[in-house]
Amino acid sequence: MADQQYDFFESVTRSFDKAAKFTRWETGILEQIKACNAVYRMRFPIRRDDGSIEVIEAYRAQHSHHKTPCKGGIRYSDMVNQDEVMALSALMTFKCAIVNVPFGGAKGGIKINPNKYSAFELQKITRRYTSELVKKNYIGPGTDVPAPDYGTGEREMAWILDTYMTMRPGEIDGMGCVTGKPITQGGVRGRKEATGLGVFYGVREVCSMPDVMEKLGMTTGIEGKRVIVQGLGNVGYHTAKFFREHGAKIIAIAEYEGAIYNENGLNEEEVFQYRKANKSILNFPGATNIPKSSDALEMECDILIPAALENVINASNAEKIKAKMIGEAANGPLSPEADDILIKKGILVIPDMYLNAGGVTVSYFEWLKNLSHVRYGRMEKRFTENLNRHIIHQMEELTGKSVNPDDKILIEHGPDEVDLVYSGLEQTMIEATREIMACWKANDKIPDMRTAAYVVAIDKVGTSYAELGIFP
Ligand code: NAD
Numbered sequence: 001m002a003d004q005q006y007d008f009f010e011s012v013t014r015s016f017d018k019a020a021k022f023t024r025w026e027t028g029i030l031e032q033i034k035a036c037n038a039v040y041r042m043r044f045p046i047r048r049d050d051g052s053i054e055v056i057e058a059y060r061a062q063h064s065h066h067k068t069p070c071k072g073g074i075r076y077s078d079m080v081n082q083d084e085v086m087a088l089s090a091l092m093t094f095k096c097a098i099v100n101v102p103f104g105g106a107k108g109g110i111k112i113n114p115n116k117y118s119a120f121e122l123q124k125i126t127r128r129y130t131s132e133l134v135k136k137n138y139i140g141p142g143t144d145v146p147a148p149d150y151g152t153g154e155r156e157m158a159w160i161l162d163t164y165m166t167m168r169p170g171e172i173d174g175m176g177c178v179t180g181k182p183i184t185q186g187g188v189r190g191r192k193e194a195t196g197l198g199v200f201y202g203v204r205e206v207c208s209m210p211d212v213m214e215k216l217g218m219t220t221g222i223e224g225k226r227v228i229v230q231g232l233g234n235v236g237y238h239t240a241k242f243f244r245e246h247g248a249k250i251i252a253i254a255e256y257e258g259a260i261y262n263e264n265g266l267n268e269e270e271v272f273q274y275r276k277a278n279k280s281i282l283n284f285p286g287a288t289n290i291p292k293s294s295d296a297l298e299m300e301c302d303i304l305i306p307a308a309l310e311n312v313i314n315a316s317n318a319e320k321i322k323a324k325m326i327g328e329a330a331n332g333p334l335s336p337e338a339d340d341i342l343i344k345k346g347i348l349v350i351p352d353m354y355l356n357a358g359g360v361t362v363s364y365f366e367w368l369k370n371l372s373h374v375r376y377g378r379m380e381k382r383f384t385e386n387l388n389r390h391i392i393h394q395m396e397e398l399t400g401k402s403v404n405p406d407d408k409i410l411i412e413h414g415p416d417e418v419d420l421v422y423s424g425l426e427q428t429m430i431e432a433t434r435e436i437m438a439c440w441k442a443n444d445k446i447p448d449m450r451t452a453a454y455v456v457a458i459d460k461v462g463t464s465y466a467e468l469g470i471f472p
Contacts, residue, residue, distance in 0.1 A: 294312065357429075
């Protein structure tokens with residue numbers, strides 16, 4: 001019974017145990033890091049549009065309080081259950097630790113298929129869920145900060161914020177009770193593309209490491225790399241965009257109805273618009289159709305980016321993968337069996353737990369913005385521009401030469417919010433990549449980058465617990 005109920009959570013703890021043996025922590029501390037600290041399971045009624053009353057099942061799990069607030073998305077799906085929110089909250093703890101976002105992991109879920117409810121009903125469910133969280137102190141800028149996940153977005157986050165502020169009037173930092181909000185409601189610029197951009201920064205950093213690239217039989221850099229992307233949704237679209245803009249060639253894009261291939265490279269925006277107009281990616285001008293979508297995963301390429309769903313590379317197809325490197329943009333695109341096969345084949349897998357952490361990183365920036373009550377760049381933009389203009393003027397006077405007008409615009413530019421968010425995310429992803437690689441290189445018994453990422457995460461959470469002094 002217990003095994004049945006905690007399948008996903010147990011699979012996370014299995015990966016944890018695999019990595020834990022490479023850390024220095026005693027069993028008791030490891031047990032505490034692994035445990036899911038608190039789960040709030042609730043049921044509440046709502047009246048549906050047809051007049052009937054329905055009882056809704058919902059959860060919020062707080063996996064770790066080694067740092068607070070806790071952080072993690074809220075998903076609306078009829079697959080939601082306690083095991084899933086516990087497992088996802090554990091992954092959030094490790095994800096936040098890897099990218100140095102000072103939160104404990106959490107996850108929430110409401111067991112509904114949002115497509116079967118009207119906007120009015122969804123609003124009632126969201127507001128009631130929020131008020132249940134408020135009543136039990138399971139939400140707040142200093143306790144637990146939700147964000148969007150499957151089936152939720154800016155709209156739901158705005159409802160959560162409004163409900164919270166109604167119940168906690170005058171709370172000065174109340175806006176930081178949730179992230180992923182619309183810009184007008186305290187959201188931050190750059191949040192939408194954050195995950196795809198983070199994937200790009202992470203892969204680019206790996207591609208800049210000569211020893212790693214040599215082992216894989218590739219040259220360093222992104223320029224000219226042949227990339228295949230599965231899923232042209234939020235993450236896949238933006239990942240493809242940033243790769244293309246930095247000189248890579250997107251040679252194939254896969255969607256659920258099929259895939260398309262063009263050795264000269266595809267433009268994701270054109271493909272996106274074509275698919276919107278034609279309801280299918282197939283027959284895109286200049287491209288070759290691949291009727292069976294999953295075949296695209298098995299094509300020869302430098303970098304494969306699964307950005308659609310979980311378990312797409314598994315025991316049945318892992319042997320046929322010809323990519324040299326896989327960047328896990330989606331959550332859980334590889335099964336554990338696939339992992340083992342790919343290690344043997346010498347394919348480098350850059351793990352989801354850190355590679356798709358761009359979203360939570362920028363959520364952290366949003367939370368900081370809410371606590372500081374000022375838009376990024378507001379105080380320094382004009383000052384920086386005046387200073388830069390003055391420096392250029394002085395240089396031109398001293399040298400007697402003028403700076404090229406395009407360069408002048410670039411140098412004079414003072415940072416806007418989006419510039420600072422991008423730069424913070426870039427630094428975060430570079431640091432995390434280097435930290436994981438350094439850990440992997442320091443111990444040749446660590447089998448793969450995923451285990452190295454877990455080791456880094458466990459060490460950080462362990463240090464935090466040890467320094468909290470809760471193990472006298
Ligand atoms: P999305 O719904 O915007 O996009 C998913 C895309 O995949 C859709 O276009 C869908 O049509 C396509 N797809 C579905 N089945 C497919 C199949 N069998 N073959 C090919 N394509 C298929 O979702 P998203 O937000 O881009 O998330 C994608 C993945 O990234 C998920 O695993 C999600 O958990 C993960 N992720 C997302 C974020 C984020 O910020 N959005 C953050 C971290 C992780």
